[in-house]
Amino acid sequence: YSSYFNYNSSRSSLLNIPRDQHKALINLSKNKDIVIMCPDKGSGVVVMNKKDYVTKVEDILQDDTKFKVCKDQDLYNISRKVERKVRKFLLDHLKKPGLITEEHYKRLYPNGTHIGVLYGLPKVHKDGVPMRPICSAVGTSTYELGKYVASIISPAASSSLGTDLNSTFQFVNQIRERDLTSLYMVSFDV
Numbered sequence: 001y002s003s004y005f006n007y008n009s010s011r012s013s014l015l016n017i018p019r020d021q022h023k024a025l026i027n028l029s030k031n032k033d034i035v036i037m038c039p040d041k042g043s044g045v046v047v048m049n050k051k052d053y054v055t056k057v058e059d060i061l062q063d064d065t066k067f068k069v070c071k072d073q074d075l076y077n078i079s080r081k082v083e084r085k086v087r088k089f090l091l092d093h094l095k096k097p098g099l100i101t102e103e104h105y106k107r108l109y110p111n112g113t114h115i116g117v118l119y120g121l122p123k124v125h126k127d128g129v130p131m132r133p134i135c136s137a138v139g140t141s142t143y144e145l146g147k148y149v150a151s152i153i154s155p156a157a158s159s160s161l162g163t164d165l166n167s168t169f170q171f172v173n174q175i176r177e178r179d180l181t182s183l184y185m186v187s188f189d190v
Helices: 009-014 019-028 050-061 075-095 102-108 143-157 168-175
Strands: 034-037 046-049 117-122 131-136
Touching: 019 034, 034 050, 046 050, 050 117, 050 131, 075 102, 102 143
Parallel strands: none
Antiparallel strands: 034 046, 117 131
């Protein structure tokens, strides 16, 4: 199981590239000494030596302010333990009080899940091309619950309410006419 993105033809529709470059990427993807991925920001394709990629991601994991080594842990049992906790939460706090339907309960009920997968996206706009760590929660015990909560709160962040921004220019235009002397400015990057 590979935790990093490698180019495949099913993702080709995401790339607006000529056919010969597409074929070149398919051929490159057969080389097991490289990884092919999207950059952290913007569009494009990054081809990187696999050893360099692994080293950069491992360097991120060495930061003990963000990560903790769990010795002698059985990942299967950890995943099952989280599943049990999510199931209990769903039953005791959502289903029994009548906050979700039986249909929602069955959809949110985790079964056969796994732990998250860490991978890195290269920050090609920065010196040394550091990696942005991404932990994919797809297939984890909390994934469906997270999607459900997001569907409930996302209307509060809709553009029709004016609570989201697409660019710095839009932000400047919105605050240009306001008196901000007694206000605090907060930004959430989600």
